[in-house]
Amino acid sequence: xxxxxxxxxxxxxxxxxxxxxxxxxxxxxxxxxxxxxxxxxxxxxxxxxxxxxxxxxxxxxxxxxxxxxxxxxxxxxxxxxxxxxxxxxxxxxxxxxxxxxxxxxxxxxxxxxxxxxxxxxxxxxxxxxxxxxxxxxxxxxxxxxxxxxxxxxxxxxxxxxxxxxxxxxxxxxxxxxxxxxxxxxxxxxxxxxxxxxxxxxxxxxxxxxxxxxxxxxxxxxxxxxxxxxxxxxxxxxxxxxxxxxxxxxxxxxxxxxxxxxxxxxxxxxxxxxxxxxxxxxxxxxxxxxxxxxxx
Amino acid sequence: xxxxxxxxxxxxxxxxxxxxxxxxxxxxxxxxxxxxxxxxxxxxxxxxxxxxxxxxxxxxxxxxxxxxxxxxxxxxxxxxxxxxxxxxxxxxxxxxxxxxxxxxxxxxxxxxxxxxxxxxxxxxxxxxxxxxxxxxxxxxxxxxxxxxxxxxxxxxxxxxxxxxxxxxxxxxxxxxxxxxxxxxxxxxxxxxxxxxxxxxxxxxxxxxxxxxxxxxxxxxxxxxxxxxxxxxxxxxxxxxxxxxxxxxxxxxxxxxxxxxxxxxxxxxxxxxxxxxxxxxxxxxxxxxxxxxxxxxxxxxxxxxxxxxxxxxxxxxxxxxxxxxxxxxxxxxxxxxxxxxxxxxxxxxxxxxxxxxxxxxxxxxxxxxxxxxxxxxxxxxxxxxxxxxxxxxx
Numbered sequence: 001x002x003x004x005x006x007x008x009x010x011x012x013x014x015x016x017x018x019x020x021x022x023x024x025x026x027x028x029x030x031x032x033x034x035x036x037x038x039x040x041x042x043x044x045x046x047x048x049x050x051x052x053x054x055x056x057x058x059x060x061x062x063x064x065x066x067x068x069x070x071x072x073x074x075x076x077x078x079x080x081x082x083x084x085x086x087x088x089x090x091x092x093x094x095x096x097x098x099x100x101x102x103x104x105x106x107x108x109x110x111x112x113x114x115x116x117x118x119x120x121x122x123x124x125x126x127x128x129x130x131x132x133x134x135x136x137x138x139x140x141x142x143x144x145x146x147x148x149x150x151x152x153x154x155x156x157x158x159x160x161x162x163x164x165x166x167x168x169x170x171x172x173x174x175x176x177x178x179x180x181x182x183x184x185x186x187x188x189x190x191x192x193x194x195x196x197x198x199x200x201x202x203x204x205x206x207x208x209x210x211x212x213x214x215x216x217x218x219x220x221x222x223x224x225x226x227x228x229x230x231x232x233x234x235x236x237x238x239x240x241x242x243x244x245x246x247x248x249x250x251x252x253x254x255x256x257x258x259x260x261x262x263x264x265x266x267x268x269x270x271x272x273x274x275x276x277x278x279x280x281x282x283x284x285x286x287x288x289x290x291x292x293x294x295x
Numbered sequence: 296x297x298x299x300x301x302x303x304x305x306x307x308x309x310x311x312x313x314x315x316x317x318x319x320x321x322x323x324x325x326x327x328x329x330x331x332x333x334x335x336x337x338x339x340x341x342x343x344x345x346x347x348x349x350x351x352x353x354x355x356x357x358x359x360x361x362x363x364x365x366x367x368x369x370x371x372x373x374x375x376x377x378x379x380x381x382x383x384x385x386x387x388x389x390x391x392x393x394x395x396x397x398x399x400x401x402x403x404x405x406x407x408x409x410x411x412x413x414x415x416x417x418x419x420x421x422x423x424x425x426x427x428x429x430x431x432x433x434x435x436x437x438x439x440x441x442x443x444x445x446x447x448x449x450x451x452x453x454x455x456x457x458x459x460x461x462x463x464x465x466x467x468x469x470x471x472x473x474x475x476x477x478x479x480x481x482x483x484x485x486x487x488x489x490x491x492x493x494x495x496x497x498x499x500x501x502x503x504x505x506x507x508x509x510x511x512x513x514x515x516x517x518x519x520x521x522x523x524x525x526x527x528x529x530x531x532x533x534x535x536x537x538x539x540x541x542x543x544x545x546x547x548x549x550x551x552x553x554x555x556x557x558x559x560x561x562x563x564x565x566x567x568x569x570x571x572x573x574x575x576x577x578x579x580x581x582x583x584x585x586x587x588x589x590x591x592x593x594x595x596x597x598x599x600x601x602x603x604x605x606x607x608x609x610x611x612x613x614x615x616x617x618x619x620x621x622x623x624x625x626x627x628x629x630x631x632x633x634x635x636x637x638x639x640x641x642x643x644x645x646x647x648x649x650x651x652x653x654x655x656x657x658x659x660x661x662x663x664x665x666x667x668x669x670x671x672x673x674x675x676x677x678x679x680x681x682x683x684x685x686x687x688x
Contacts, residue, residue, distance in 0.1 A: 008592065012489035016496075019486060020503045023564060026518045027506065029528070033521075053524075055531040112313040120299075121306030131313070134321050138621035138666050140639035141659035144336075144652045145327035146320060151342070165320040168313045198305040227511035229624040234647060245513035249628075252517075259521055266514045277509045281502065284509070288565065289572040 027270075032057065034263035035073040052259055077264035081251075087265065089240060090247040094269075097162050097232070097243055098225040104167040105221045106214055112168070113176020114202055114210075118188065128177070135170045139230060147234050157241045162232060166225065172217050178290055179213035180206065216283040223273055244269040328663075331656035332451055334444035338650035341442040343389055344425040350418035353386040354409075362416065370410050379404040379431075389424055398436035405431045444653060451657035461658065463634055464641035465665075467551055468620055471637060472669065475555050475562075476615040482563040483611065487570035488600070501571065504564030512561070516628035519557045520544060523629075550635040554625050562618075566611045573607040574600070605677075612673060620666050638662050 033052050042048050050071040060067040067073065081087050115121075116128045146165055155161030183206065191201050207214070232243040239250075248269070251262040277284055296304075355362055358373055365373075380396050383389055391399065409431050412418050428440045455461045490500050507515065522529050523543035530540035543553040577600065585595050601608075623639040630636055636644070638658060646655035 009492060009494070012492060013494060015485065015489045016494075016500050020500055022560070023503050023507060026515075026522060027510075030518045030521070053526045053528065053531070055528055108312045108316065111309040115306045115309035119302050119306035119309070121303035124306065127310065127314075131317060134317065134325075136617060136666055136670060137321065137325060138617065138639070138662050140621050140623055140642050141662040141666075142321070142324035142328050143642065144331060144646050144656050144659065145324035147646070148327075148341070148652070149319070149324065167320075168316040170317070173313060198301060202305075202309075223509060227513075229511070229513055229627075230643075233627070234643075245511050245624075248513050248517060262517055263521075266517050270510050270514045273509050273511070274506060277506070278502075284505065285501075285568060285572075288568050 029057075030263045031267055032059070032068045033260055034077055034267045035075065036068045036260050037071050037074045037076060038258070038260060040071045077260040078268065080261055081265045081268065084261070085247060085250050085265075086239060086242075087247065087268070090242050090244050091268075093159075093241060094226055094243040094245075096159055097228075098222050100159065100163045101166045101225040102218050102221045104163070105169055105172045106218055108168045109172035109176050109217060110207065110210070110214060111202075112173045113178075114180050114206060116173070116177045117180035118206065119198070131170055131173060135174075143230070143234065150235060155235075157236055157238045161235045162243075165231065166228075169221060169224075172221060175217055175220075175287065175290065176210070176213060179210055183209060212283070212286070215280070216286045219276065219280050219283050220287045223276065226269075226273060328656045328659045331444065331653055332660045333446055333448060334653045334656075335447045335450070336444035336651075336653035336656065337442075338646060338652045340650075341652075344423065344428065344440065344442075346387075346389065346424050347421050348387055348424065348427075349421050350427055351413065351416070353382065354413050354418065356386045357382045362413070365414060367414055370414060373410045373413075374406050377401065377404075377406050377410065379406075383424075387424060387427075395439045398439040399428065399432055400436075403432055403434045403436035405433055447653070451654050454654060455657060455661070460633055460641060464636050464638045465661070467636065468622075468638040468662075468665065469669075471551070471555060471558075471622060472616055472619040475558050475619045476612060478555075479559045479563045479566060479615060480608065480611050482559065483566035483570050484601075484604070486563065486567040487574055488596070490567070490571055491574040501568060504567050506564070507561045508565035510561075512624040513628060515557065515561055516625050519553075520629055523553050544629055545631065547632045547634050550630055550632060554622075554629055558619070558622065558625065562615070566615075569607050569611060570604060573604045577603050609674075609677060613670060616669050616673060617666060620662070620669065638665070 036050055036052055039047050039049050048071075050069050052069055054069050057068065058070040063072075065073045116124060150156065150161045150164065153161070155164070187205060187209070188201055191205050196205070227245060228243070229245045232246050236242050236246060239247075242250075248262075248265060251257065251265050351362060357378075358365075358376065379399055379401050380391065383399060384391055425440060429437075432440060486500075486504060490497050521527060524530075525540050525542045525545075527543075529543065534540060541549055543549050581599060582595060585599055590598070621639045622637055623643065626635075626637050626640040627643070630640070633644075639662065642655045642658045642662065645651045645658065
């Protein structure tokens with residue numbers, strides 16, 4: 001009996017290790033390629049090509065600089081990304097887009113979440129149920145009227161055009177309501193007895209208590225907007241207005257792609273989100289878990 | 296004002312911004328999708344008057360004379376040779392429909408005003424064709440400046456019925472959902488169960504499995520497009536078994552499957568964390584009691600753990616269905632063959648590459664219906680299962 005359990009435990013462990021390798025491998029491999037030159041001069045001064053498809057890759061971390069795929073590592077690809085494309089501008093665009101959307105969502109979703117959880121008014125639960133139902137609406141299905149709306153307002157290739165349809169996320173309202181529902185009633189009741197007005201109760205008592213929820217919503221929104229693809233693809237047509245996800249196509253050649261550049265660009269847009277994830281992991285898990293429990 | 300009334304007032308006030316945003320950017324587009332689906336909405340016709348031009352340049356071409364050589368006395372001579380349709384079609388360069396030709400003809404054009412503005416040099420600034428027409432077209436022609444789609448009833452739907460690419464994309468979307476959702480759910484469950492033991496590195500695994508889901512689908516697509524190339528790493532690894540290399544993304548038989556595998560890879564870790572949180576809420580005493588009763592691990596898994604995770608499963612499967620049915624980014628980045636695209640991509644293609652927005656809207660309605668239908672069926676099955684279980688008890 002004991003032995004059987006040991007075996008199953010080892011088997012489970014093997015599953016975890018294999019899947020961890022499968023999860024990490026594409027990132028590590030891309031990272032190595034992003035530091036690999038296309039050609040290099042060997043010890044004899046002869047120009048040599050590099051085979052990034054080499055398998056298993058020839059890797060030597062103990063040389064200086066370290067060697068990947070048999071070639072000395074270089075940061076040149078990263079510099080080149082900024083030279084051949086307005087990559088700095090795209091970073092700025094993506095930052096502005098993500099920051100504006102996040103800021104708006106914190107305010108609007110926060111207010112609505114509080115009202116739906118803590119204030120009593122007629123039709124509250126019906127309205128909330130209705131809003132939740134729109135979560136099922138697939139964005140591609142309503143993309144045409146949304147585009148025409150923004151286009152008729154003359155907002156193609158503008159930040160307003162990018163941001164407007166994203167000012168409030170249904171999921172954000174859900175998340176904030178959930179959090180306010182779980183806060184204890186006592187403190188707010190004490191405030192009511194003290195005769196505090198509703199704005200005072202909301203802004204000076206409840207919102208500060210909801211700080212973790214606001215941080216979680218902020219991070220979640222920022223990440224999703226940073227990674228957003230379909231909407232920026234449709235609203236931006238000028239290179240100067242691209243976000244990072246749309247700009248990535250720029251590195252895809254029509255005949256062949258310079259993979260080290262492509263991977264450098266990919267790593268540059270991916271790394272900030274992975275770092276954000278590492279430093280604020282507990283908030284990510286909070287969003288994930290609180291959405292799963294209530295089904 | 297009573298406290299009760301104040302509370303309602305603030306309640307409505309606080310949800311007002313959200314209601315406005317959802318009203319404009321969710322409810323209105325939903326209604327319009329349905330309306331456009333009954334029309335021949337033409338994206339190129341809609342935007343053809345948005346073009347910018349300099350009226351003075353166009354008029355110099357039209358009259359064949361330089362503005363510097365002209366004087367106020369030339370007005371009546373210019374008025375006689377002016378032809379509005381020729382100006383718009385030849386000198387500005389916008390093709391007109393027969394209806395527009397008659398609406399914008401000299402009869403409805405304020406010729407006196409345009410020649411006057413031209414000679415007084417009021418037209419040197421760049422404006423859109425729409426603004427230009429608004430200035431000079433009068434009477435019945437004005438209505439033709441603004442694009443109005445024609446009501447065509449169920450034409451779009453019958454077009455879809457006859458369109459083989461519509462059927463292919465519909466089938467691809469359904470297949471995508473039917474294959475990806477069970478795989479990602481089972482994989483997530485398997486990983487969660489594996490990680491839910493007292494083992495070293497549980498936190499490490501949780502962190503690692505989550506990473507693909509914080510990465511943009513555009514970036515992941517680029518990484519996988521390199522993995523999937525013919526001389527790529529995947530072919531080299533499976534080549535060890537002697538299998539010939541496959542051009543995964545360019546071969547129409549494997550392209551969609553390759554994207555599905557990538558999709559499962561991206562989401563399984565995310566849902567694993569959801570399952571793990573659920574597993575950690577199951578009291579150890581329940582499992583121990585079952586073990587003492589001599590239940591096999593398989594029995595414990597299927598009869599105790601899986602039913603207790605039902606909330607998580609409903610959430611994961613519902614979210615899975617909704618997101619897989621609208622998969623777009625990865626198809627846009629990786630698929631080249633129209634035989635392998637999904638319905639979302641085919642909507643995009645029709646609306647923004649062919650300009651056929653009426654047809655795209657009709658396909659949007661189909662996508663709506665599909666999401667509702669599949670979610671509904673799933674909820675139905677789940678509910679029935681619960682009823683059966685309750686009866687058993």
